[in-house]
Amino acid sequence: MMNSTLKNSRLVNRLMTINIGRLFVILVPMLWLATFFFIPFLVVFKISLSEAIIAVPPYSPIFEWDATDEYATLKITFGNYLFLFEEYFYLDAYLSSVKIAVISTIITLLVGFPIAYVIAKSSSTMRSILLALVILPFWTSFLLRVYAWMGLLKKNGLVNEFLMSIGLIDQPIQMLQTDFAVYLGIVYTYLPFMILPLYTTLEKMDLNLIEAAQDLGAKPYQAFCLVTLPLAKPGIIAGCLLVFIPAVGEFVIPALLGGSDTLMIGRILWDEFFLNRDWPMASAVAIIMLIVLVGPIMFMRNGNKEAV
Amino acid sequence: MSLSSVPESISSETPWRTSDATPYVKIEKVTKRFGDFTAVDSVSLDIYKNELFCLLGGSGSGKSTLLRMLAGFEAPTSGRILIDGVDMSHIPPWERPVNMMFQSYALFPHMSVEANVAFGLKREGVPAAQVKKRVADILDMVQLSHLARRKPHMLSGGQRQRVALARSLVKQPKLLLLDEPLGALDKKLREETQFELMRIQEELGITFVVVTHDQEEAMTLATRIGVMNNGVIVQTAEPHEVYEYPSNSFVAEFIGNVNLFSGVVVDDERDSVTIQSDDMGGLIKVDHGISCAPNQTVSVAIRPEKLRIAKQSFDLFDSNVNCAKGQIIDVAYMGSQSIYKVKLLSGNEVRVTQPNVSRSSEDRLTWDDHVILTWDPDSSVVLTS
Numbered sequence: 227m228m229n230s231t232l233k234n235s236r237l238v239n240r241l242m243t244i245n246i247g248r249l250f251v252i253l254v255p256m257l258w259l260a261t262f263f264f265i266p267f268l269v270v271f272k273i274s275l276s277e278a279i280i281a282v283p284p285y286s287p288i289f290e291w292d293a294t295d296e297y298a299t300l301k302i303t304f305g306n307y308l309f310l311f312e313e314y315f316y317l318d319a320y321l322s323s324v325k326i327a328v329i330s331t332i333i334t335l336l337v338g339f340p341i342a343y344v345i346a347k348s349s350s351t352m353r354s355i356l357l358a359l360v361i362l363p364f365w366t367s368f369l370l371r372v373y374a375w376m377g378l379l380k381k382n383g384l385v386n387e388f389l390m391s392i393g394l395i396d397q398p399i400q401m402l403q404t405d406f407a408v409y410l411g412i413v414y415t416y417l418p419f420m421i422l423p424l425y426t427t428l429e430k431m432d433l434n435l436i437e438a439a440q441d442l443g444a445k446p447y448q449a450f451c452l453v454t455l456p457l458a459k460p461g462i463i464a465g466c467l468l469v470f471i472p473a474v475g476e477f478v479i480p481a482l483l484g485g486s487d488t489l490m491i492g493r494i495l496w497d498e499f500f501l502n503r504d505w506p507m508a509s510a511v512a513i514i515m516l517i518v519l520v521g522p523i524m525f526m527r528n529g530n531k532e533a534v
Numbered sequence: 535m536s537l538s539s540v541p542e543s544i545s546s547e548t549p550w551r552t553s554d555a556t557p558y559v560k561i562e563k564v565t566k567r568f569g570d571f572t573a574v575d576s577v578s579l580d581i582y583k584n585e586l587f588c589l590l591g592g593s594g595s596g597k598s599t600l601l602r603m604l605a606g607f608e609a610p611t612s613g614r615i616l617i618d619g620v621d622m623s624h625i626p627p628w629e630r631p632v633n634m635m636f637q638s639y640a641l642f643p644h645m646s647v648e649a650n651v652a653f654g655l656k657r658e659g660v661p662a663a664q665v666k667k668r669v670a671d672i673l674d675m676v677q678l679s680h681l682a683r684r685k686p687h688m689l690s691g692g693q694r695q696r697v698a699l700a701r702s703l704v705k706q707p708k709l710l711l712l713d714e715p716l717g718a719l720d721k722k723l724r725e726e727t728q729f730e731l732m733r734i735q736e737e738l739g740i741t742f743v744v745v746t747h748d749q750e751e752a753m754t755l756a757t758r759i760g761v762m763n764n765g766v767i768v769q770t771a772e773p774h775e776v777y778e779y780p781s782n783s784f785v786a787e788f789i790g791n792v793n794l795f796s797g798v799v800v801d802d803e804r805d806s807v808t809i810q811s812d813d814m815g816g817l818i819k820v821d822h823g824i825s826c827a828p829n830q831t832v833s834v835a836i837r838p839e840k841l842r843i844a845k846q847s848f849d850l851f852d853s854n855v856n857c858a859k860g861q862i863i864d865v866a867y868m869g870s871q872s873i874y875k876v877k878l879l880s881g882n883e884v885r886v887t888q889p890n891v892s893r894s895s896e897d898r899l900t901w902d903d904h905v906i907l908t909w910d911p912d913s914s915v916v917l918t919s
Contacts, residue, residue, distance in 0.1 A: 437607055438640035440627045442654035442705070452653075456644045 274509035275302045285505045306510035320518060322489040327473035330412040334469050338420035346428035360418050372411055372482050379407055403485035411479040419468040427461030463526045471519055491515055549582040550758060558583040558741055559709060564613035566599050573599040575765035586735050586742040588752035591762030597745045601711050605634045618708055631708040635715055639698035641686040647697050648682040654705045672700045692723050712744045716751055728754050749789045761785050783917045786835040793884045795834045799826055807916060809834055815880035816854035821911035826918055833917040838887040840913035843874060845899060846906045857908045862901055876905060
């Protein structure tokens with residue numbers, strides 16, 4: 227009894243010592259998340275449980291209060307979700323999105339790792355130049371850069387012209403409106419997001435560790451697999467998440483570079499919202515996409531904890 | 535100092551004294567250039583089996599570059615290195631019978647102590663049961679068995695140092711390279727570890743090459759010391775020899791403290807020389823012969839502890855051979871000994887160390903005392919370069 231009161235008073239003391247400054251520091255991001263993430267999420271979730279109607283806004287109210295009869299109605303439908311699972315079209319789109327995102331994340335990692343490695347190992351003046359080059363594309367609008375790729379990849383575009391001029395092909399290849407163009411666009415756009423976290427982990431790594439591994443009998447590729455890769459794991463995970471998450475929901479790149487058969491959930495979301503004006507369906511698509519994304523994030527976060 | 539207990543007659547303990555012994559590590563005219571900068575300049579050096587050889591030098595002297603060439607991380611620009619008779623020129627680090635202990639220890643942060651030590655054995659393809667046993671044995675030897683499952687970041691500096699040592703020893707290399715092995719330890723731990731290193735070296739019979747900038751460490755550890763300066767080995771000798779008979783003024787000044795007087799040779803006999811030194815303000819007689827031209831300018835080195843200091847009035851003392859008059863301008867009491875700075879009549883400052891034999895402070899020398907410094911003819915060394 228004595229003991230528990232002591233504990234309690236200590237707890238009170240501890241709570242008292244959390245000063246206002248600290249509270250403020252926590253409060254600001256909490257408020258930010260609540261306003262711009264959690265509340266919108268609830269709104270979307272609410273819309274996904276309603277029905278599409280022709281009105282403004284274009285969905286049925288969930289909760290109604292009849293003041294004269296003092297009568298409340300709560301009308302919820304899971305029809306949108308059920309429809310999502312009944313129509314193979316949506317399932318295909320999810321799978322296809324995840325597939326495209328996974329493949330482009332792997333390609334981005336394979337391309338980004340050597341670049342990050344070279345930057346991390348170069349001299350400090352060279353390093354800042356190379357880093358600036360990595361970030362440089364951000365100075366131009368993302369949309370503009372994707373349009374530029376359209377110019378490069380189209381039938382009479384620069385790439386085809388070049389390949390024909392050196393005699394490698396006689397007919398222009400169809401590159402635009404293919405999955406290839408989508409992969410290319412995603413890898414190109416998200417490469418800096420892969421390089422930067424990889425660079426930070428590789429740059430911190432002690433070069434002596436690799437020499438030590440070689441000194442102990444590890445051939446260069448063994449030293450890479452046994453020392454460099456495990457130590458770069460936090461950077462690899464961060465980079466993959468930064469590429470994978472936006473790539474799954476990517477809309478602009480498949481819309482501009484992909485063909486009509488490139489199924490991606492971002493495009494379907496757009497179509498539901500703006501072409502079909504079916505907000506509840508679009509909301510359901512968005513909610514399921516979020517759930518699809520939470521899985522790998524949790525998985526990779528656990529991996530990251532182990533690495534640290 | 536470690537050698538003082540070794541009888542001179544046992545030549546197997548001191549193979550460098552016999553001309554026909556085969557060196558274990560042979561460095562032949564090795565040069566390493568980085569662009570315009572010559573880090574190591576045509577160094578030749580023989581190291582014998584079971585030696586604990588110290589490369590001693592300041593930063594930028596080329597000692598670490600030489601060590602890295604032995605490990606295989608740098609290729610010599612010219613010259614070659616033989617280990618146990620095998621030319622190492624085209625053998626990569628991972629195939630050399632050499633292991634290195636890094637100054638930063640370079641322990642793999644993502645592996646436990648055990649895994650760190652086992653790393654080298656696993657690369658060699660040693661069977662798992664044997665790996666386990668050898669790792670356990672070596673961890674036992676460095677007294678770390680109880681920490682085998684810890685990660686490096688959970689260890690103290692001294693413990694990490696021992697893991698690094700165990701990791702480099704477990705493969706039983708022909709040659710172990712140690713880059714500033716005690717540099718990151720505090721003074722007390724450093725002294726203990728010095729003796730432990732010597733014990734381990736004797737127990738395993740592995741040839742050690744140690745790079746250090748700490749002359750005290752080199753003196754304690756080494757069977758021989760190679761003093762490096764500007765990419766060149768300026769003297770290779772046993773520790774007491776390097777201290778008592780430095781071959782030039784760089785070595786004399788780098789190892790311990792020394793008083794240097796420049797002067798002109800006035801009398802050159804077969805087994806002694808007399809030097810007129812204005813720096814000192816008199817004649818210096820040295821009882822070893824040197825090869826020099828008449829009237830050549832030379833330096834005479836005298837260690838501070840070889841000087842005798844006495845409070846005496848100057849007019850009672852008229853000799854001017856191997857003696858100097860001056861006034862104490864600074865005293866540092868160090869407990870076991872005192873250091874005196876004496877300003878000579880010639881204006882030069884001289885450092886003298888004296889053991890504090892007596893406890894009483896009555897006859898202790900103090901500031902502004904007039905003193906006479908004397909020394910024996912065999913206490914000083916003439917340096918011609």
